[in-house]
Amino acid sequence: MTAFQEQTRDYLKRHHPNSDEFHQAVREVYDDIASLYRKHRHYRDWNIAERMMEPDRIIRFRVCWEDDKGRVQVNRGWRVQFNNVLGAYKGGIRFHPSVNESVLKFLGFEQCFKNALTGLPMGGGKGGADFDPKGRSEREIMRFCQAYMQELFHHIEPQVDVPAGDIHVGSREIGYLYGHYLKLTHRWEGVLTGKSPNFGGSCGRTEATGFGVVYFLKDMLEAHDHELEGKRVMISGAGTVALYAAKKCIAEGASVITLSDSGGTLVFRDGLTEEEWDSLYRLKLEDHGELRDAEHGTFHQSRQPWTLVKGTIALPCATENEIDDKAMKHMLENGLVALCEGANMPLTRDARERLLRDNIPYGPGKAANAGGVAVSGLERSQNAALQSWSLNTVDSLLGEIMVDIHKRCIENVDRQNGVYPYSKGANIYGFRRLADAMVSYGIK
Numbered sequence: 238m239t240a241f242q243e244q245t246r247d248y249l250k251r252h253h254p255n256s257d258e259f260h261q262a263v264r265e266v267y268d269d270i271a272s273l274y275r276k277h278r279h280y281r282d283w284n285i286a287e288r289m290m291e292p293d294r295i296i297r298f299r300v301c302w303e304d305d306k307g308r309v310q311v312n313r314g315w316r317v318q319f320n321n322v323l324g325a326y327k328g329g330i331r332f333h334p335s336v337n338e339s340v341l342k343f344l345g346f347e348q349c350f351k352n353a354l355t356g357l358p359m360g361g362g363k364g365g366a367d368f369d370p371k372g373r374s375e376r377e378i379m380r381f382c383q384a385y386m387q388e389l390f391h392h393i394e395p396q397v398d399v400p401a402g403d404i405h406v407g408s409r410e411i412g413y414l415y416g417h418y419l420k421l422t423h424r425w426e427g428v429l430t431g432k433s434p435n436f437g438g439s440c441g442r443t444e445a446t447g448f449g450v451v452y453f454l455k456d457m458l459e460a461h462d463h464e465l466e467g468k469r470v471m472i473s474g475a476g477t478v479a480l481y482a483a484k485k486c487i488a489e490g491a492s493v494i495t496l497s498d499s500g501g502t503l504v505f506r507d508g509l510t511e512e513e514w515d516s517l518y519r520l521k522l523e524d525h526g527e528l529r530d531a532e533h534g535t536f537h538q539s540r541q542p543w544t545l546v547k548g549t550i551a552l553p554c555a556t557e558n559e560i561d562d563k564a565m566k567h568m569l570e571n572g573l574v575a576l577c578e579g580a581n582m583p584l585t586r587d588a589r590e591r592l593l594r595d596n597i598p599y600g601p602g603k604a605a606n607a608g609g610v611a612v613s614g615l616e617r618s619q620n621a622a623l624q625s626w627s628l629n630t631v632d633s634l635l636g637e638i639m640v641d642i643h644k645r646c647i648e649n650v651d652r653q654n655g656v657y658p659y660s661k662g663a664n665i666y667g668f669r670r671l672a673d674a675m676v677s678y679g680i681k
């Protein structure tokens with residue numbers, strides 16, 4: 238272990254105890270930028286390493302709301318405003334019982350690098366609550382969103398912090414959150430993204446993350462003399478990101494052989510069809526149902542895609558650390574050709590190291606899933622200019638942004654054993670942009 242790695246670990250242990258996910262995300266980046274840091278004395282002189290690990294601020298608040306039985310419920314809400322040197326804080330809101338400060342710090346930290354890679358002026362942040370929407374009625378979810386916004390609205394503004402959705406915060410929840418913001422402030426403005434295009438949202442935002450993953454995947458495959466057409470693709474998750482990644486894979490002539498949710502995995506031996514996709518869209522995104530109730534495919538309770546089927550492309554699109562070393566070993570033995578992350582940090586540290594050792598093209602989330610936040614950036618531009626762009630315009634801009642992100646990931650790194658180290662390239666690119674801005678600003 239180098240002195241820099243030791244210092245990083247020591248700082249994290251002292252200043253961020255009980256934050257495993259955050260340590261994992263920071264160490265992954267800092268391992269990759271260690272030699273860059275050593276070479277650039279001004280980064281050391283300005284103590285960029287420690288400053289970049291520290292969120293600008295963490296806002297934590299009580300969220301009280303009334304359930305359908307008239308009982309008062311209490312949850313914890315947060316907004317982590319991580320770093321705004323490249324623009325207003327930007328990043329989603331997650332509602333899930335597993336949400337805590339470590340998870341939000343890791344997501345906020347990742348978001349800073351991801352947003353830097355888009356080339357748009359956006360800083361990084363993330364928020365959420367430990368609220369479990371499972372089993373809650375629509376009205377309970379509405380009341381929770383209103384209670385969450387009741388506190389959040391003090392901290393957000395179009396040029397300060399612009400949240401969006403993440404797990405269990407889709408267009409329905411953004412509608413409730415935005416509606417309450419309007420009620421509290423009387424200001425119709427671009428303070429949230431992921432809104433319905435009916436009231437200021439961007440066409441194509443819902444599709445953007447999943448579509449962007451596939452645009453990135455196609456470029457990555459092409460750079461390694463592979464193509465997507467005809468490949469068998471394993472996808473985890475069945476939310477916004479997973480479903481739109483699946484839709485684009487089908488359009489590109491690949492076979493999507495799995496989708497999953499927290500209950501298990503749905504397998505399509507001959508590939509998911511467009512009609513089956515439509516019915517899953519209704520089940521998961523409109524009715525907020527469970528895959529076990531799907532009309533098509535074979536459901537395998539409590540199983541993950543990775544050890545259940547044999548595919549050559551993996552697109553984890555559910556949640557962090559969903560692929561462990563054992564699952565990764567299994568996929569590699571089964572002839573994995575490429576992996577792109579729709580989810581944020583879906584590989585455990587061991588699984589990631591094994592994948593990198595095996596020289597398989599690997600698109601890290603901060604690059605591959607950046608299409609969502611990029612279109613959020615386009616939504617902000619539309620709101621600021623009081624314009625609405627067409628789906629074609631937005632989709633072609635998304636395509637261009639993903640091509641640029643792919644280029645940025647490989648411009649500072651050489652192929653190793655024939656494969657581009659995208660993850661290292663993404664970390665170096667993001668670190669440089671953030672660090673150079675921090676140096677320019679002096680001590681802030």
Ligand SMILES: NC(=O)C1=CN([C@@H]2O[C@H](COP(=O)(O)OP(=O)(O)OC[C@H]3O[C@@H](n4cnc5c(N)ncnc54)[C@H](O)[C@@H]3O)[C@@H](O)[C@H]2O)C=CC1
Nearest residue numbers: 403404405446474475476477478498499555556580581609
């Ligand atoms: N929505 C967006 O624009 C972006 C989302 N992401 C990431 O993509 C991932 C998915 O997010 P969304 O699709 O927006 O959320 P979503 O709420 O629409 O869907 C999440 C899906 O993952 C499944 N899931 C959750 N925990 C699971 C588990 N332990 N095992 C298996 N499945 C599980 C859920 O059942 C659901 O189907 C998250 O990691 C999120 O941070 C990344 C970039 C942008």
Ligand SMILES: O=C(O)CCC(=O)C(=O)O
Nearest residue numbers: 327328329401609610613
């Ligand atoms: O659209 C956004 O602002 C944030 C999307 C997000 O949360 C993410 O990229 O992980």
